[in-house]
Amino acid sequence: MIRAENIIKRFDDLEVLKGVSMEFNPGKTNLIIGRSGAGKTVFLKILVGLLEPSAGKVWYDKVDFFSLTKKQARAIRLEVGMLFQGSALFDSMRVQENVRFPLDMFTTHTLAEKNKQVDRCLERVGLTGAHEKFPSELSGGMQKRVGIARAIAMEPKYLFCDEPNSGLDPRTALVIDELIQDITYEHNMTTIINTHDMNSVMEIGDNIAYLHEGILAWQGSKDEVLTSDNELLQGFIFASPFLQRLRSAALKMD
Amino acid sequence: MNFNLLYHIGRYIMLLRQTFAKPENFSMYWKETMRQMQDIGIGSLIIVALISVFMGAVAAVQFSYQLDGTLVPKWYIGYIVRDLAIIESAPTITCLVLAGKVGSNMAAELGTMRQKEHIDAMDLMGVNTAAYLILPKIIAAIFMIPLLVTLSAYLAIGGGYLATVPTGALSSDEYERGLRAFFLPHNVTMMYVKAVVFSFILTTVPCFQGYFVKGGNIELGKASTNAVVYSNVLILLSDYMIAVVLTG
Numbered sequence: 373m374i375r376a377e378n379i380i381k382r383f384d385d386l387e388v389l390k391g392v393s394m395e396f397n398p399g400k401t402n403l404i405i406g407r408s409g410a411g412k413t414v415f416l417k418i419l420v421g422l423l424e425p426s427a428g429k430v431w432y433d434k435v436d437f438f439s440l441t442k443k444q445a446r447a448i449r450l451e452v453g454m455l456f457q458g459s460a461l462f463d464s465m466r467v468q469e470n471v472r473f474p475l476d477m478f479t480t481h482t483l484a485e486k487n488k489q490v491d492r493c494l495e496r497v498g499l500t501g502a503h504e505k506f507p508s509e510l511s512g513g514m515q516k517r518v519g520i521a522r523a524i525a526m527e528p529k530y531l532f533c534d535e536p537n538s539g540l541d542p543r544t545a546l547v548i549d550e551l552i553q554d555i556t557y558e559h560n561m562t563t564i565i566n567t568h569d570m571n572s573v574m575e576i577g578d579n580i581a582y583l584h585e586g587i588l589a590w591q592g593s594k595d596e597v598l599t600s601d602n603e604l605l606q607g608f609i610f611a612s613p614f615l616q617r618l619r620s621a622a623l624k625m626d
Numbered sequence: 627m628n629f630n631l632l633y634h635i636g637r638y639i640m641l642l643r644q645t646f647a648k649p650e651n652f653s654m655y656w657k658e659t660m661r662q663m664q665d666i667g668i669g670s671l672i673i674v675a676l677i678s679v680f681m682g683a684v685a686a687v688q689f690s691y692q693l694d695g696t697l698v699p700k701w702y703i704g705y706i707v708r709d710l711a712i713i714e715s716a717p718t719i720t721c722l723v724l725a726g727k728v729g730s731n732m733a734a735e736l737g738t739m740r741q742k743e744h745i746d747a748m749d750l751m752g753v754n755t756a757a758y759l760i761l762p763k764i765i766a767a768i769f770m771i772p773l774l775v776t777l778s779a780y781l782a783i784g785g786g787y788l789a790t791v792p793t794g795a796l797s798s799d800e801y802e803r804g805l806r807a808f809f810l811p812h813n814v815t816m817m818y819v820k821a822v823v824f825s826f827i828l829t830t831v832p833c834f835q836g837y838f839v840k841g842g843n844i845e846l847g848k849a850s851t852n853a854v855v856y857s858n859v860l861i862l863l864s865d866y867m868i869a870v871v872l873t874g
Contacts, residue, residue, distance in 0.1 A: 456747055478651070478752065526751075
């Protein structure tokens with residue numbers, strides 16, 4: 373379980389997060405949605421410890437992450453996997469080296485054991501046989517899959533995904549969404565996804581948090597999104613007149 | 627302006643502190659150090675060789691011209707070329723060139739890794755990125771650059787020979803006599819001190835510039851340029867200081 377407690381983040385005079393509190397439970401896909409500039413990425417970076425909050429706490433189970441020493445924080449980080457927006461694959465390494473990187477760095481397994489784990493991860497994301505390819509030889513969707521394979525190589529308890537669907541076509545985006553959801557359920561991970569993509573919200577959003585101008589404006593499940601009367605949320609989801617008409621029609625039919 | 631400078635110096639020192647930490651995994655650092663040694667050493671051989679030969683040749687030709695018609699014996703050309711190569715041209719000019727070639731490359735590499743979130747990805751895995759990405763470069767440079775500087779000194783002396791002996795400016799024996807005259811081993815020590823200090827500068831300054839890049843391609847370009855400019859200025863400054871300390 374991850375819990376954010378009254379997170380405030382300021383950059384000079386600009387307050388990006390204004391006291392955000394949230395709880396993310398294991399075995400669920402938790403989505404953070406919001407408009408550009410709402411503070412989603414900053415919030416996610418604080419959750420994973422890449423940015424320090426100006427005030428507030430982040431709890432990993434019963435551990436206050438920002439009170440830890442570097443060594444203790446490293447131990448927590450070994451339990452965290454992250455899929456970056458641009459996949460962040462190391463260009464000079466082949467796919468298998470990318471996936472094996474955390475294993476090479478932090479485990480004392482033999483090469484055979486590490487390669488076996490790489491095979492397992494690549495098979496899980498449907499990329500058997502791509503071991504020898506370089507990231508530049510892969511499509512955007514395949515790069516995301518390699519990113520997921522690398523993120524799960526250390527069998528983490530927590531999985532973070534920053535805009536996993538950006539730059540992907542709707543069909544591929546759906547495949548990536550399903551993959552993340554399946555992996556979350558299989559390994560009972562606490563998964564937190566930062567997204568703009570409404571398809572993701574409706575497909576895999578077990579728990580959805582809507583950030584608006586640095587505050588948590590709404591929280592609920594994908595089933596509650598459509599019926600919520602939160603104007604800010606509705607303004608975000610049904611942004612175009614077409615979608616607004618569609619929603620009205622759906623509600624009338626109900 | 628002064629506060630800004632202090633801020634950057636403080637940040638540079640803190641980055642170095644982070645860099646000289648215990649590696650998480652020696653074999654990964656070793657692998658990376660070997661890769662860097664190849665990039666810095668083998669990758670710079672041709673440019674260093676070319677520059678060295680021409681520097682030696684130009685120095686020989688220039689001094690031959692300067693000494694023409696004077697009472698200074700011609701074999702002094704060999705002596706001048708040798709000491710010029712050992713004391714100044716091999717360590718300083720080679721490192722200034724390497725600051726342009728290797729330094730800008732390091733700043734661009736780390737800057738791109740920062741922009742493409744590679745550094746964030748490693749940080750998040752728990753890797754000490756300052757140590758993993760910078761320490762192998764420093765170690766590789768401190769081992770390889772003195773070797774390149776040694777090669778440069780030999781090639782500069784060879785360049786001087788090629789520019790004077792085959793052209794008849796002086797005989798092979800005269801050149802050799804100059805090379806053997808007034809030799810001070812202390813000068814070689816000075817050459818290596820310079821090579822090590824300059825290697826440290828031309829890796830840490832560009833790495834500092836690249837590691838903290840913020841923004842897009844324009845900022846990356848600026849960081850790469852700053853890496854070369856600041857490294858060169860610091861190399862020249864430390865060259866002067868080493869000269870004052872070791873010749874005083």
